[in-house]
Amino acid sequence: MLLRTCPAVLPVILAFAGPAQAQAIERFERHATLPIAxxxxxxxxxxxxxxxxxxxxPIAAAGAHGEAPEFGDTETQTLSVFRKIERTLRDRGYALGDVVKLTVFLVGVPEKSGRLDMDGFTxxxxxxxxxxxxPHLPARSTVQVAGLSQPGYLVEIEATAARSGRAMLGDLARPAPSHD
Structure with a gap:
């Protein structure tokens, strides 16, 4: 609002601000035993x-007699999820190397006596x-859950991605929308 009513303010702000410095995303200390930051x-x-x-x-569609779709084991599902995450990131101009945090939800499996299949996930x-x-490793949390939104799902992953380089003053330099 100030910039619309007093356009002379912007050059003064920019003169004192100096060039915007892009700060790098920093990943500290690889975990001692896990491939995570x-x-x-x-x-x-x-x-x-x-x-x-x-x-x-699904790797196999639902059957004609009401059988649930098949999604595969933990490893197969994790690969499917990461392909989807990679595609979503790419569609938004990001890459897997921009992922800074993953939250992983795994359902226990019978072959592990009801425990999560960390080996398959890894x-x-x-x-x-x-x-x-x-080479970039994200911070990561992995938790076992009793179940997910549909029978057969063993893996759900949330991701946070970040990329440095956006100038904070960039929003100030944009003209205000006209309401004429």
């Missing part, structure tokens, strides 16, 4: 994208994070 620091100037929980796509996870092609 212990902490990730995102500067205030970064753009942040929050992805809602994503679940696997086999899929390390194909996407900490690789030579994509």
């Amino acid at each position: 212990r902490t990730v620091q995102v500067p205030q100037t970064a753009e942040t994208l929050y992805l809602s929980g994503e679940v696997a796509s 086999r899929a996870y390390v194909r996407y994070f900490g690789t030579a092609a994509q």
Whole structure:
């Protein structure tokens, strides 16, 4: 509002502000035993994208006699979820290397006496994070849950991505919308 009523203010603000400095996202300390970052620091100037929980796509459709669709084991579902997350990130101009935080929900499986299949999850996870092609590791939490939104789902993952470089004063330089 101030800029619309007093346009001479913008050059003064920009003169004192100096050039906007892009601050890098910093990943500190790889966890001692897991392929994750212990902490990730995102500067205030970064753009942040929050992805809602994503679940696997079916590997086999529901049967004609009412059988539930098949989604595969933990590893198969995790690969499906990461493909979907990667596609969503790409559609928004981000990449897997921009992921700074993952929250992973895993359902226990009978072959692990009702415990989550961390080995299956990890086999899929390390194909996407900490690789030579994509070395960035996110901070991550993994929890076991009793169930997810549909029978057969074993994996749901929420992701937060951030990329640095957005100038904080960029919004000030944009003209105010006209209400004429």
